[in-house]
Amino acid sequence: MKNLAVICVLLYSSILFANSAPEVTNVQANQRTDGSGIVEISYTLSDADGDACQISAAVSDDGGETYSITPTDLSGDTGGNITPGSRTIYWNSKADLPGEYGENYRVKITADDGQSPEGPAGMVWVYIDDPGVSGHEGFTGYMSKYETTNAQYCQYLNDALASGDIEMNNYNIYGSSGDYSGQIYYDMDDTHAQISYSDGSFYVKTRDGYDMSDHPVVEVSWYGAIGFCEYYGYRLPTEWEWQAAADYDGSYTYGCGTSIDHSKANYDDDNPLGLSGWPYTTPVGYYPAFGYGLCDMAGNAWEWTNSIYSDNYRVLRGGSWYYYDYNCSVSYRFSYVPYYASYGGIRAVRP
Template identity: 45%
Template sequence: MSGGLVTQLAADDNSIVSMSGGEALFQISASVNGIIYLDGTGFAVDETPLVEGDKLSNYGALIENGDYDYYDGRITGTLADGTALDTQFRVYNAGQYAGTADIIIGTPPVPVCHYKLMYDLNNDCRADLADLALLSQVWLIDCSVDPGHAECIPLDIDGDGFNANLDCDDSNPNIYPDAEEIWYDGINQNCDDESDYDQDQDGFDSVSHGGTDCDDTNPTIYLGATEIANDGIDQDCDGFDLEVSSGGMVWSSIDEPGEFVGDMSKYEVTNAKYCQFLNDAFGSGDITVGLDDFVYGADGFNTGADFVGDVYYDLIGPGYTYSGATNGGAARISYDGGVFTVDDAGFEDHPVTYVSWYGATAYCNYYGYRLPTEWEWQAVADHTEADPYDYGCGTDIDSIIANYSDSTHPDGTAAVGDFGVYGYGLSDMAGNVWEWTSSVSGIYRIVRGGSWYNADYYCDVTHRSSYSPSGTAGTVGFRVCRDSAPIIPMTWVSIDDPGVDDDGDGTPDHEGFTGEMSKYETTNAQYCEFLNAALASGDAYVDGNYVKGSNGSNVGSDFVDETYCRLDGPGYTDNGATNGGAARINYSGGFFTVDNGFDNHPLTYVSWYGSTAFCNYYGYRLPTEWEWQAVADYDGTFTYGCGTSINNSIANYQGSTHPDGTTVVGSFGTHGYGMCDMAGNVWEWTSSFLDPTYDSRITCGGCWDFPFDYCTVSNWYYGYSDSTYNYLSFRVCR
């Protein structure tokens, strides 16, 4: 006992005491959850040095004394004011008094007050006796425990105008409710508790920050969203837009120079699609059904090449019991009373089986497709040199991503696309069914890709097998391809033309045009898309070889029962063309399709009613005669829509001698405001009347079968609103 020890310091009853100086002590003790903080330097217990934060109970000897067990020891050191400390200590937190009582080296933590408490004189977030006298501190009100107490008044610590009960971080003035959110910084500035990596708030984080949203600025785009066909947008984030044409065929456009450039069907041809072909071909006399339940080729009136007398399809092809399947790969199309149907519900979207090479090729010939060569097939299946695939589903294979013998599906085949999308956006390039190619090996034809029946190594992109072209099996189907340029989308040109002052009096002699006009004449593909949409919405119907207007659900005005277009419009053999300007849109099985290779040609055999109905459906309009001329003559200096002069290299008119009459829109270059084919290719409907009595309308621009002088910007022709022609189409404006 040294230093004139005169005082005892005790902390109990949940009190907190801080000791940094004063008289020397003969004893310090803590009990009943009380805490003493010793502030100073050089502290040691029994010569063991202590550091900031050490608790003396960890160094004292446990003294068991009945109901009063405690830790005992002696501490030396120097308090913050220089007072020497050489003192006995006791900590009562053992036995039945075990609790949080302790003596701690250091200063008590400074509380951060988020509330203003009346009578909190020492700003420690409590109103207690310590605020009146520094005696034993008895807690009366603790706002950290009871923030709703009437005495707890929230503060705005960071001065951002939001008190602590509303502000999710009251230490940062840039964070408060409705603050401007800074995306992708990991901080929730606006206190909405939503993900900082989901800018469009569609519930999916951005792919650049570990999520599945490929466009985090658009709430309609995310993994699994509903895909809209042919709009150039990948809504479901699978890497590809859904392209639908030709009877619902889904295409993937591929550009791999030297190996394959064109479109390949995303899926293997299904039972439903092959069933449609059989009905179409039966109706056109291109197939027959034998008494042996085989479908054979015949020479009908479809222009596609036939294989007369060769087997196309086996109607009673049996299934296999193998690899977990019962009746696996069986033929699913039946024939009765002149009609083919997919007779097993649920198999419409399974790949067709029991189809021969002749039957697969005949399908292609009928619709203007073709089978890929085996090397084209491999070029697509193995993806790119920069990202080479060993299988059509990637660098590895398992039963989750491909249907082969380990997959054990009860029907053998699975619905096309069930195993995902890979590489160029195709499905089932590994497994499901072998796929016919056009390649020959002796008297056989090559198949690729493996099937549900085969082991994984048969699905390797380099593996090849072969079958007789007339053979059929429950493991063999096909997919198709086409040599097609990408479909040209609606493209707009912004124009501000005040009109032309021909006589120099300061007033335009005909109106100008301010707005947007389509760069190209409306194509077969664009009008085909309209017909399918209008048919589905009840705004059009098919009447023999004509499509007519109906009052459907689309809000655009309809022309009920008026002719919109003619489906069998004949072409002319003239001016170097054979079947020039013929109608190129067909209707079969509930779908409109375009003849192969004519997607991007301008539409023909469309009436003024059909042109205006297209505009009304999509919110466009036809230009007036003078608006059309204002754009065609550019700044008033153009004699033709292609410039001050005309020749067959810059416009398609009589003398151009193109074999189909019409040519792909834009083939003759861009002129004036950035427009194409304002001279030649096809005449274009305007909204202007020639004679309301006879319901005739003015047309402009000339066409492939008229002389050059009809292509002047001031020339005009006419057509009757309900009539269709092989040289007349339209472009739109808005």
């Protein structure tokens, strides 16, 4: 087992893109002496706005030089919806690090209130530090917990229309500034589109009694995905960064674990909501989070990456509501031209 009898106190303050950044202080970690291997990690969470936060933990075995260990057997005040105050996390170190011991371990606690005045409402970020697939780059930074929703992309369209960064022509949305001026961003004229336009502004449709606001946006071209990300200071992941996050510790076959079925992901035309027509998407977070705490890394909407497949084709990852189970594997590479807006969805990352 890992003997964590000596764990130094670490103070860590999260400085994130937020209305008022949450702060974590008074971090103390002590292992119980009853042989259980349980480490009690106490901390104080503060947020000037009173926002509930996403709390995550990382462990270093080299005195704080790197935090390469992501504990998974956690309970207590960890995960989402943690309110400010004195809090405690319980970590079963025996389960995560069996047979190991030492005195050079450190614990880091981070908090994210998920609020970003620079970006659309409801963006929730998960911190990931993953070495990646052998021979390719890993990913260290923040990845959106959810696929970008219709509501978030609708907000972008309204913001970008007001700032003159997009224009509308025959119900197609085009870039009107920057490197991709004149390129199609969003195909609003397609029947799959869940965003429409009336009286000077964009809005999200309702169909079959469902408000589609929290469903993943589709009908976005690669240019439209880049436009969304750059407008708010985000970016698209490369396909290998995406796979580093999707395969978790390298053991995942799909973004939902070692196996896939309709209780874990939306794929193969399953239509769990009984919608009367395509797209048969589901709200983000409808299925459980897996791995690093990400939702819909398998199915629901294809996700554009910033990688080139060949010539002018760009890589999409993750599968969708329509495609088969094998298309949802963490290693499956789908490609399309960047100006085609039928398949694409978005999962943003930030430093």
